Amino acid sequence: MKLKDLCIILLISPLWMPSSTVLSAQENVDEFFIKNIYDHSLQHSQCYTWLSHLSEDIGGRLAGSPGAAAAVEYTRQVMSEQGFDTVKLQPCAVPHWVRGDTEIVKIVNSDSIGTVSLSATSLGNSIGTGPAGITGEVIEVMSLDELMALDPAAVAGKIVFFNRPMDPTQLHTFRAYGGAVDQRGSGPAVASSMGAIAAIVRSMTTKTDDVPHTGVTVFSDEDKLIPALAISTLAADRLSALMQYEDVKLYVENHCELREENKSYNVIGEITGSQYPDEIILVGGHLDSWDIGGGAHDDGAGCVHSIQSMVTLLELGYQPQRTWRCVMFMNEENGLGGALAYAAESNKRGEYHMAAIESDAGGFTPRALAVGGDKDIFEQKFAAVRAWRDMLSSYGVELTPGGGGADINPLKSQQGLLFGLRPDSQRYFDYHHTALDKIDAVNQRELELGAAAMASLVYLLDKYGIDGE
């Protein structure tokens, strides 16, 4: 069957088939089309090439940085060349944090092992110590609760070391991350409020190695800013072991700066739907990344997944009935400025995102599409989607409750469904927020399969909707 013939069948099948056979005939057509999506994706995808450019030629894309600006322009060009009706830039304000050059954490007073450097990386929003550095005694805690239970006098003037590991028994590593990341996100602010002069956090990974993992830490306007750095899990184990035997002082030096707020952009490709232009289907990832790697899995993969999923459908001759948006969100990592700007403008216009699909969990083999939404509409709308379960599961992709994503969650009030692509998560935190998050950590087929899963869902959403019209 030629593609053109298939498209004709797709368009006319509900009209001419007796109703008792419509479902099975449609299913066959859909199975056939989804097979085409996968075949095309595994043979003709460009997503790996795009990702290679994003993560290697452009590299780190921290919001406010020249890399982020280059990524905005690059993805604007890619979408413009790939058949979107319009590609526009949507302004948003972003913080402009700069790491600086030197980052030092070292043990300076050990009787037993002398001066020892620990692999470290500053956390986003950390201030710098400046060239003089700071030296202080270390106290180790395993949780924010443990810290807050201490007498502030015992914390004042010290360096607080948060050392609770991610739980290795969590099958889904994002749950282990969720169970530990409060130390990085909130720990330094709490330490500061108790008079600490700096905070050191065990890297967020289940792997034992010497690679430090950066990521955001958050101070409120009331907090005194202090230097905050992550050290590798090997370094954390070493430091902790030494502290069993002797009091330890650390020398910390970094040169971070929080500069004036900067302007950046979401990049939005759009195709207007032929039948239901007011029902929007969004796919997206975030274009910014941390600065120390190439942001290949986080979240270059999600960006190229998103573009590729729509391009695949266009290349197969599919004509959108609903309006498609492909959104490269800016600054997921440090404040969600892009996502908030997007939702605000969308709400102001009274738009309806029937479905939003985010990919922000890496470019690994897809295992599930997790579905979420406002509780008032979820059961009813999920029922429509659930009917597609077998078609997706035959490609190893389950439809499970629990979806969404940081960039699309602000759209929940529009009462559509929110989907998160869930790739296999075992390797994600080997690379997340590190210098290793480069193209060679991405397998091309695994990446392409993620785009194929998203394309299959966009196809079904576009063809059938979820509102029973």
Add this chain to the structure above:
Amino acid sequence: MKLKDLCIILLISPLWMPSSTVLSAQENVDEFFIKNIYDHSLQHSQCYTWLSHLSEDIGGRLAGSPGAAAAVEYTRQVMSEQGFDTVKLQPCAVPHWVRGDTEIVKIVNSDSIGTVSLSATSLGNSIGTGPAGITGEVIEVMSLDELMALDPAAVAGKIVFFNRPMDPTQLHTFRAYGGAVDQRGSGPAVASSMGAIAAIVRSMTTKTDDVPHTGVTVFSDEDKLIPALAISTLAADRLSALMQYEDVKLYVENHCELREENKSYNVIGEITGSQYPDEIILVGGHLDSWDIGGGAHDDGAGCVHSIQSMVTLLELGYQPQRTWRCVMFMNEENGLGGALAYAAESNKRGEYHMAAIESDAGGFTPRALAVGGDKDIFEQKFAAVRAWRDMLSSYGVELTPGGGGADINPLKSQQGLLFGLRPDSQRYFDYHHTALDKIDAVNQRELELGAAAMASLVYLLDKYGIDGE
């Protein structure tokens, strides 16, 4: 609950519970125990350390080589230290093929690009050209059928180049391999029968890179042996493209030798069952590998999966009711000598392998345990296993028909079930039979999850059996 208490419940639960509640109570106990297996596996496994020793310190383990002998002794020691009742070596004969040092394939007569070296590796059982090398014109074919349809006069004196790619649209890459590997396995012999002086085969991978993939090629006693080598996919594409424009001659040089048959061993750890000692549960992988890498995924992973699965259960205090065997099969890659010796001795003794589980598809995240067996018993025995489906699928492991493995298939006549661990296959053929098949291609958690899946199955098989006793 302490482990000891759990074991008591496991032993007594079928006796004291009213029958109507037995199933659900048992399921709870089983779910609890399987959770323990996973938790233990992700925290206390040694399989990654063992695999690191096998693939890095010992390295390549081609049957008949010193590396294979070292691997026999190493795994014998590991199993002896890990609580098996007995560990014995079972002799088997193995071919002793030696690669030799230099391997050259180069284009020597091109007007347009001059002399060009192509990344190449000899195939197992290839003879060597010797230091003089051979030079010949190339003819490209896409299949054995295409070759056999040619006039032998057009083949005689030439070098046959098999260039059909693996099908990238196969979701399961082993199917793509199965659809292309006849060129490597049988192509050189067919080429020889038509008078070819050498054979060159496109590497068995869907990846486009410059890494050549070795593997066995088979000649019968009637065939004239000829040099047979694989070239990388990039080299194959380049050679093929050039042949569109001009006649190409290749210079081929290698120094392989087929030496006298050698003696080697399967390594067999055993624990005698307390209740049903005549019902054997086997787990196994193959200890030999190709010589050019470390055999990390193929099949060091399967070896350490197998040992770890049983060690995990022993460390959790589980007492085997049936007889457990952990078998490191020798020489899967070049003749199945170990597997055939094992089955022959087992059949001679009238043994019954109630279940055999093979891991020979890499150390990636497990996706399924595929179940097979003789058609006369399959449906009935699979029904017992199918009842465990939900317990395994909650760990992302499906129970599907279609199992077995090269080393355990000879046991089929004993009328038990044959299982094959099926990890995610997307990356496998990036490494398979190459110099890249090293420990750094293995993710520790993914490896551990494979061992956990096998341990869970061994636990259920041991506790419940499949024969309705």
